[in-house]
Amino acid sequence: xxxxxxxxxxxxxxxxxxxxxxxxxxxxxxxxxxxxxxxxxxxxxxxxxxxxxxxxxxxxxxxxxxxxxxxxxxxxxxxxxxxxxxxxxxxxxxxxxxxxxxxxxxxxxxxxxxxxxxxxxxxxxxxxxxxxxxxxxxxxxxxxxxxxxxxxxxxxxxxxxxxxxxxxxxxxxxxxxxxxxxxxxxxxxxxxxxxxxxxxxxxxxxxxxxxxxxxxxxxxxxxxxxxxxxxxxxxxxxxxxxxxxxxxxxxxxxxxxxxxxxxxxxxxxxxxxxxxxxxxxxxxxxxxxxxxxxxxxxxxxxxxxxxxxxxxxxxxxxxxxxxxxxxxxxxxxxxxxxxxxxxxxxxxxxxxxxxxxxxxxxxxxxxxxxxxxxxxxxxxxxxxxxxxxxxxxxxxxxxxxxxxxxxxxxxxxxxxxxxxxxxxxxxxxxxxxxxxxxxxxxxxxxxxxxxxxxxxxxxxxxxxxxxxxxxxxxxxxxxxxxxxxxxxxxxxxxxxxxxxxxxxxxxxxxxxxxxxxxxxxxxxxxxxxxxxxxxxxxxxxxxxxxxxxxxxxxxx
Amino acid sequence: xxxxxxxxxxxxxxxxxxxxxxxxxxxxxxxxxxxxxxxxxxxxxxxxxxxxxxxxxxxxxxxxxxxxxxxxxxxxxxxxxxxxxxxxxxxxxxxxxxxxxxxxxxxxxxxxxxxxxxxxxxxxxxxxxxxxxxxxxxxxxxxxxxxxxxxxxxxxxxxxxxxxxxxxx
Ligand SMILES: Cc1ncc(C[n+]2csc(CCOP(=O)(O)OP(=O)(O)O)c2C)c(N)n1
Ligand SMILES: [Mg+2]
Numbered sequence: 146x147x148x149x150x151x152x153x154x155x156x157x158x159x160x161x162x163x164x165x166x167x168x169x170x171x172x173x174x175x176x177x178x179x180x181x182x183x184x185x186x187x188x189x190x191x192x193x194x195x196x197x198x199x200x201x202x203x204x205x206x207x208x209x210x211x212x213x214x215x216x217x218x219x220x221x222x223x224x225x226x227x228x229x230x231x232x233x234x235x236x237x238x239x240x241x242x243x244x245x246x247x248x249x250x251x252x253x254x255x256x257x258x259x260x261x262x263x264x265x266x267x268x269x270x271x272x273x274x275x276x277x278x279x280x281x282x283x284x285x286x287x288x289x290x291x292x293x294x295x296x297x298x299x300x301x302x303x304x305x306x307x308x309x310x311x312x313x314x315x316x317x318x319x320x321x322x323x324x325x326x327x328x329x330x331x332x333x334x335x336x337x338x339x340x341x342x343x344x345x346x347x348x349x350x351x352x353x354x355x356x357x358x359x360x361x362x363x364x365x366x367x368x369x370x371x372x373x374x375x376x377x378x379x380x381x382x383x384x385x386x387x388x389x390x391x392x393x394x395x396x397x398x399x400x401x402x403x404x405x406x407x408x409x410x411x412x413x414x415x416x417x418x419x420x421x422x423x424x425x426x427x428x429x430x431x432x433x434x435x436x437x438x439x440x441x442x443x444x445x446x447x448x449x450x451x452x453x454x455x456x457x458x459x460x461x462x463x464x465x466x467x468x469x470x471x472x473x474x475x476x477x478x479x480x481x482x483x484x485x486x487x488x489x490x491x492x493x494x495x496x497x498x499x500x501x502x503x504x505x506x507x508x509x510x511x512x513x514x515x516x517x518x519x520x521x522x523x524x525x526x527x528x529x530x531x532x533x534x535x536x537x538x539x540x541x542x543x544x545x546x547x548x549x550x551x552x553x554x555x556x557x558x559x560x561x562x563x564x565x566x567x568x569x570x571x572x573x574x575x576x577x578x579x580x581x582x583x584x585x586x587x588x589x590x591x592x593x594x595x596x597x598x599x600x601x602x603x604x605x606x607x608x609x610x611x612x613x614x615x616x617x618x619x620x621x622x623x624x625x626x627x628x629x630x631x632x633x634x635x636x637x638x639x640x641x642x643x644x645x646x647x648x649x650x651x652x653x654x655x656x657x658x659x660x661x662x663x664x665x666x667x668x669x670x671x672x673x674x675x676x677x678x679x680x681x682x683x684x685x686x687x688x689x690x691x692x693x694x695x696x697x698x699x700x701x
Numbered sequence: 702x703x704x705x706x707x708x709x710x711x712x713x714x715x716x717x718x719x720x721x722x723x724x725x726x727x728x729x730x731x732x733x734x735x736x737x738x739x740x741x742x743x744x745x746x747x748x749x750x751x752x753x754x755x756x757x758x759x760x761x762x763x764x765x766x767x768x769x770x771x772x773x774x775x776x777x778x779x780x781x782x783x784x785x786x787x788x789x790x791x792x793x794x795x796x797x798x799x800x801x802x803x804x805x806x807x808x809x810x811x812x813x814x815x816x817x818x819x820x821x822x823x824x825x826x827x828x829x830x831x832x833x834x835x836x837x838x839x840x841x842x843x844x845x846x847x848x849x850x851x852x853x854x855x856x857x858x859x860x861x862x863x864x865x866x867x868x869x870x
Contacts, residue, residue, distance in 0.1 A: 266719060267726050271769040274715070291769060325711060325772040449763035452756070 147312040150278040150304070151176035154242070155184040156315060157285040163213050165189065165204060165570060167197040171217020173244025173257060176309040189570065189599060192591035194221050196563040198228020199589070202237050203564030206550045207525055208571035209362070211238040211292050218244040219257030222303075223264065227557060230268040232299040234554025235383060236360060238292040239299035240285075247307040248276055262303050270298030278311040282318040290321040295328030296447040297360060328446065332463035332471055339459050340418075340442045341475040347416035347440075349485045350376045353399060353428075356383030356553065357421015357445060357465045359546040364388065366469035367420060373473060375481040377489050379407040381422050382538055385549040390542045391522075396489065397498075400428040401689050402535045406492035408687075408695050411436050418442045421465040424454035425554070426691075434694040444468050498539050500683070507655050509533070509608040509679040513540035516578055516606060519662040524576045525550065525568050529561040529585030531615035533608045535685040537580040559588025562605065566592060569601045576666065577603040583635050584613045590641070596672040597646040604665050605674040607638060610681045618684045622699070638676035647672040703732060703829075704758050704778045705854050707862045708747040711770040712738060719768050720747065729753060729761050733786075733851030744772065746862065748784075748853045775862055777854060784854040787826050788835070789814075792842040794821030802842055809835045820845060 148156070154177060158166070166188045170178045181188050191197045194216040201212025212232075216225050222243040232239045246255040262274040271291050273284045281304075288300040344350060358367050358380075364387050371378045371394050378388045379396035388395055396407035411417060417439040422428065429435040432454060443451050444461040451460040461468050500510040513536050516524065526541055527550040528534040534551055543549050550568055552560040565579040579586075586607055596603055608614075617631040642649030648668055652661045652675060665673040688699045710716045717736060724731050732750040739746045751761060758776060765774045794802065794816065802821060806813055811825035825835050832849070856862065 262715065263718065266715075266722055323769060326769045447767070449760065449767050451763075453760060 147314050149176060149180065149309065150281055150311050150313075151180035151309040153278065153281050153313070153315050154285065154304070154309070155180045155186055157282050158186055158213065159184070161285065161289045163211075166213045166215060167191055167200040167204070167567065168215035169194050169197055169217070169221060171221045171244060171257070173218035173246060173306050174215060174221075174242075174304075174309075176306065177215065177242070177244070177304070189566075189595065191563065191595050193589065194224030195228050195559065196566070196589055196592040196595065198225045198239070198241065199231065199557075199560050199563035200567035200570070200592075200595075201239050201241075202228060202232045202560075203527060203550055203567030204571040205232075205237050205239060205567070206564070207547055207568035209547065210571070211240055211289060212567065213240050213242075215242040216244070217257070218246055218261075219259045222261035223259055226264060226268065227555075229265055229299045229301065231552055231555040231557045231560060233268045233270065235552065236297050236356060237299065238297035240288050240292050241299060241301045243301065243303050244309075245274070245303045245305040248305045249307070251305065261301065265301045268299070269301050272301040272303070274303045275305065275308050278308050278313050279316070281308065282316055283321075286318040287321045287323060291323075291326065295326070329448075329463050330467055332444070332461045332468035334471070336459060336461050337468070337471050337475055340461055340472060343416055343440060343442060343459055344374060344376070344418070344476060348482060349414045350374070350416040350418060350482065351396070351410050351414040352376050352378045352418045352420055353381065353411065353422050354378060354384040354387040354420045355381040355422025358384055358387035359421075361421060361446070361465035362546075363421065363466035363469050364546045366466050366473060368392075369473050370469055370476070373476055375486050376418070377410055377486060379403070379411060381425070381428050381553075382551060383553040384422060385538060386543040386546045389544040391544055393490075394486065398538055401430050401691070402539065402685050402687065404498055404539075405496035405687055405698070405700070406489060408689065408698070409492050409496075410489055411439075412695050414439045416440050416442065418444070420444050420469065421446070423450050429454065430689045431692050431694050504655065504680060506680045507652065507658060507677055509536050509610070509677070509683055510540045511655060512606060512608060512658055512677050512679065513537055513580060515658045515662055516580070517541045519659060519666060520576050520578070524548065524578050525572060527551065527561040527565040527568060527577065527579045529579070529581045530556045530558045531582045531585060531613065532610070532618065532683070532685050533580050533582040533585070533614075535615075536608065539685075558582075558585035562586065562589050562596075563592045565603045565605070566596050566601060569596075569603045570599070579603065579605045581605055581607045582614060583607055583609040583611060584633050587635060593642070593645040593647055593672060593674070600670050601672055602669045603672050605672065607674065607676050608679050609635070609638070609676050610679050610683070611635070612681060615685070621682075621684070622688075623690070638674055642672075642674040647674055649674050649676070651676040651678065653678045702752070702754065704751050704753065704776055705782070705784060705852065706749045706751060706762065706765075707775045707777055707854060708749060708765060709739070709772040709862055710745050710747060711772065712743050712745045713770055716745065716770045719770060720749075720765065723764055723768065724761075727760070727764060729757060735851040735853045748851070750852050773863055775864070777856055780860070781857040782854050783857060784828050784852050785826050786829070786832050786850055786852045787824070788832050788847065788849040790823045790825070790836070790839055790844055791846040792821050792823065792839050792844055793819060794842070795819045798842055802839070805835070805838045809838070811835060
């Protein structure tokens with residue numbers, strides 16, 4: 146039986162076990178939408194294509210399954226760009242479909258033509274412009290394979306309109322044949338042996354776990370390794386949730402806004418075991434002075450990460466979970482370090498994260514702590530970008546993987562709300578909180594309509610400081626307080642939420658914070674936005690200034 | 702230092718853009734790039750000459766390898782290989798200097814492939830050293846135009862760019 150390309154597309158998606166798509170229609174994807182009309186696939190209509198990409202991203206991060214989004218040609222496609230770049234930086238498996246003008250119209254500046262293939266070359270793991278419908282099943286199979294294996298990432302498929310319309314018999318593609326792509330799995334045993342020996346020989350080891358520990362499902366193996374030898378574990382921003390932060394060995398986050406003790410530990414350690422982390426400049430801050438005393442073991446699935454930012458002594462290339470398991474088998478017990486954990490415990494006691502708990506205005510950190518308490522620590526937290534993101538990272542105690550969903554690499558304001566939508570759809574049983582800034586929330590606020598449409602009970606906590614707070618903080622610290630264009634107004638959030646059909650609340654006193662949160666937790670049939678009027682000039686601390694070492698750390 | 706990479710790629714549209722944009726995005730310096738089909742029509746082969754230090758070359762190689770359309774990357778700089786470049790040079794060529802130019806052409810085993818009223822076109826192939834030398838030798842005759850292909854290279858003996866891998870069979 147012959148079928149239209151668009152129908153083949155939906156069939157292929159079903160074969161890939163896709164059940165959820167985020168998208169926005171338009172002329173070039175009319176055939177695909179027509180096919181979706183009869184398809185069991187559940188399509189979520191967003192309000193902006195950027196929202197579709199971020200929702201698919203949040204869905205993928207929360208579930209571990211690939212996210213799928215769809216947009217029309219031209220402006221629909223270009224609206225996906227930020228979302229794709231975001232997913233690329235954070236290694237999130239996405240498959241994005243864009244409509245395109247018909248093949249005979251390509252290259253003529255046709256209506257709503259944009260070279261999205263060319264535009265997305267550097268921000269996708271791979272991309273395709275499908276010129277013939279016969280390629281479509283193979284391309285879709287390959288795309289899901291590429292997006293989800295090795296180091297995951299977004300793949301874009303550009304679909305000219307005639308390709309979606311042409312009828313052919315559906316051929317079932319075989320497993321992908323990509324001779325230029327063979328991701329590694331297990332680590333090389335010689336290297337594992339070397340790593341095990343280095344761990345045994347070290348007196349002051351530290352593990353630094355990144356996003357790869359979560360993506361690979363390596364949390365348990367990570368914990369096993371840490372406990373086997375009593376190695377303290379710090380995480381990057383992306384690694385939050387890989388290791389339970391209430392564990393005695395947990396150091397919290399390292400880097401620019403990391404805990405003092407995590408940064409002290411890395412500074413003093415004699416062995417740094419980086420696990421699925423890529424030594425970004427927000428982690429190393431001053432790369433030449435990073436972990437100056439340490440030999441470095443670097444475990445990553447992407448060989449190109451080894452030695453990219455810091456020189457590595459023992460490279461371990463492979464799937465993080467598998468290699469950690471191999472490593473655990475190599476290590477005999479009895480390696481526990483004694484003095485080192487004690488030294489770290491002392492730092493933890495002496496230099497905890499802090500803020501003024503007696504404040505009469507609401508401290509944003511307090512709101513985050515209260516969210517932790519009100520949810521019993523069992524929430525999926527998405528964030529926007531800026532101070533809100535750092536406070537969420539610092540003051541919520543993450544204990545489970547895939548519960549902290551944040552734009553790490555790209556730092557995309559406007560990510561948190563659509564990501565929360567994706568997360569809530571992917572994990573309907575969970576409480577999903579978007580910890581937001583008043584600037585960022587206005588970047589994709591239109592998605593509140595999406596959340597209302599689908600009766601998603603997600604919560605938005607706006608830490609409202611009427612500033613682009615993180616930029617204001619930098620202006621105050623590095624630009625002599627010259628606050629150029631960082632004071633920002635906003636709507637009446639109660640009215641705004643209500644206008645969208647959500648619940649709006651405002652909280653102005655610390656004593657009211659918990660009650661509002663408890664009330665919000667009771668609302669199960671629509672989103673709630675709580676406008677927390679917080680201390681306007683609170684800064685995120687500690688802070689290692691860019692290019693500085695821990696000696697330059699700002700503490701209060 | 703100059704390094705010579707041979708890169709086997711899928712003969713897909715867009716693959717050249719992928720490789721070129723990788724170089725520009727990451728700020729690697731390409732000295733030359735030559736590309737064409739191989740003995741297998743589904744595979745193209747690029748010879749890329751890069752001027753970077755070892756650390757950067759390692760990154761270049763790994764980043765190239767990461768491209769799905771790149772099948773195999775080899776740095777053959779330190780191996781036995783034959784490297785050649787084709788160059789066409791147009792010089793002044795009125796009769797008074799032609800004899801002298803022809804001598805130079807002879808020495809370099811190059812060829813004169815066109816004679817105009819007052820100009821000559823010289824074709825030469827060779828390795829970097831020879832190409833550099835012939836350009837120097839012809840400079841006094843006023844090089845009006847110069848075009849070169851960039852280096853292509855192939856390993857000597859039984860070694861091949863595909864290595865032992867079955868990938869390209
Ligand atoms: C799309 C985008 N534009 C600009 C920036 C630069 N930027 C980083 S943080 C920030 C301020 C964010 O303000 P807000 O959302 O209110 O968060 P706060 O820092 O006040 O918590 C800005 C403008 C960015 N990260 N993303
Ligand atoms: Mg703000």
